[in-house]
Amino acid sequence: AQSVSQHNHHVILSEAASLELGCNYSYGGTVNLFWYVQYPGQHLQLLLKYFSGDPLVKGIKGFEAEFIKSKFSFNLRKPSVQWSDTAEYFCAVVSSNTGKLIFGQGTTLQVKP
Amino acid sequence: DAEITQSPRHKITETGRQVTLACHQTWNHNNMFWYRQDLGHGLRLIHYSYGVQDTNKGEVSDGYSVSRSNTEDLPLTLESAASSQTSVYFCASMLRRDTEAFFGQGTRLTVV
Numbered sequence: 001a002q003s004v005s006q007h008n009h010h011v012i013l014s015e016a017a018s019l020e021l022g023c024n025y026s027y028g029g030t031v032n033l034f035w036y037v038q039y040p041g042q043h044l045q046l047l048l049k050y051f052s053g054d055p056l057v058k059g060i061k062g063f064e065a066e067f068i069k070s071k072f073s074f075n076l077r078k079p080s081v082q083w084s085d086t087a088e089y090f091c092a093v094v095s096s097n098t099g100k101l102i103f104g105q106g107t108t109l110q111v112k113p
Numbered sequence: 114d115a116e117i118t119q120s121p122r123h124k125i126t127e128t129g130r131q132v133t134l135a136c137h138q139t140w141n142h143n144n145m146f147w148y149r150q151d152l153g154h155g156l157r158l159i160h161y162s163y164g165v166q167d168t169n170k171g172e173v174s175d176g177y178s179v180s181r182s183n184t185e186d187l188p189l190t191l192e193s194a195a196s197s198q199t200s201v202y203f204c205a206s207m208l209r210r211d212t213e214a215f216f217g218q219g220t221r222l223t224v225v
Contacts, residue, residue: 043216043218043219044156045216090156092214100169101214105154
């Protein structure tokens, strides 16, 4: 069965610290991968996506993610976080076969000014 | 501009009542999804649809149903509301499996 696991449930960082959020998925076939962000009181917005090609993808607001197929991972990174990055972050996977869009449990990021 | 809208934004209902949450998208997307968001569980898939007359069960479909009579709408019905169904519900649509999903603003449902 298709599943997504995010390792960190709650992360607290100071401004300018580096960020890495882990995401692993379980599915044997071809997948498309996403990171979404949910700011307080808002709906989900796309940060970045990976479908094929260069496994290092860049998204909005300085975020990037690396797809490592052998590890079934798609970790999110940002070199220097800002207070405005405080939000909940979701990793998601859609199977090319089933079309089901499945989300991880989410990671709450709190950035202290 | 194309959009996806959910209504109502907030709903309080009593245990045992039937409740329908609306989702309407003007993207002309074939793929539509319903999720519930609960603390510690992220977004869990309730039902999804690949097109008109197509519906599929997700991870947490018990107590919920959907119907797809046209491309634009995927209403979610709680047959007999239970307190365990108190949650925030999000609807999403996606053009294809290799494109991003767009989300509605969410419906906060409280079952008392």
